[in-house]
């Protein structure tokens with residue numbers, strides 16, 4: 377219903393009420409008049425009634441015609457009273473509260489603590505992952521070309537643009553005074569770990585380097601076979617990685633190539649103690665190791681570029697320093713290493729927009 381309809385309806389009701397009032401007055405006057413006529417008649421008037429009637433009749437309101445009376449309700453239409461009773465009977469009522477529901481004026485109950493929708497799904501995934509987990513490795517379904525899709529934490533392995541290792545092309549280096557590395561290496565108790573991916577030597581605090589104005593603490597060194605970096609598309613028998621970390625979480629990793637050759641004392645000491653059990657470090661009582669013994673004689677000729685961890689999660693947080701000159705590893709040591717942990721070199725990665733700086737003299 378529009379406002380106009382409502383307005384028209386009101387007018388019609390008002391008009392009807394006015395007409396009804398007029399009709400009532402007319403009827404009263406007519407009754408009084410007829411009543412007076414009957415009185416006069418009863419008093420024995422001899423005048424013809426019609427002659428006497430003519431005048432008063434003219435003063436009487438004309439009879440109401442159909443258009444001036446309230447239209448009768450159509451047959452079968454409920455009366456106003458019926459409609460009112462019906463309206464009351466059908467007035468909307470509040471639905472009954474379910475049993476146990478607090479009254480509506482009570483303070484709202486706190487929302488029930490429900491676990492986030494994704495929690496059970498994550499949990500289920502974790503469970504199934506435990507049962508069928510494919511660990512990262514260097515071949516098959518856990519191989520380097522799968523790392524980026526194995527876990528969301530490994531995304532950088534597939535989508536990163538500063539990944540390591542790389543081929544170092546000696547023809548396209550940028551000569552730059554990167555600055556020398558200041559080595560501050562101290563002897564540390566010899567602790568050797570086979571973590572299933574590599575043979576690693578852990579370091580006690582106290583050994584560090586300074587590079588690009590920042591101090592990086594030596595945490596450990598470990599090995600890859602064949603080498604991970606290439607120099608002019610050439611692999612070496614092995615590569616050592618000396619992993620350093622700064623106080624703000626940046627890494628500096630020194631890569632040292634190991635070419636097959638004469639025995640190297642520090643390598644001999646470590647290879648004697650490669651653990652066969654995975655993730656159980658061995659500390660050799662009375663033995664120490666100094667990372668300085670792994671460095672080539674020329675410590676100031678190196679390549680530098682920004683890259684990543686060469687294992688998952690492939691985080692792009694590494695200042696890479698690859699020594700230009702190699703040290704030695706024997707054939708026997710390479711064989712022993714590969715039989716302990718397998719070949720463990722990630723393929724070289726695209727350079728994208730990077731350049732390799734050289735500090736070589």
Ligand SMILES: [Zn+2]
Pocket residue numbers: 598599600617686
């Ligand atoms: Zn490494």
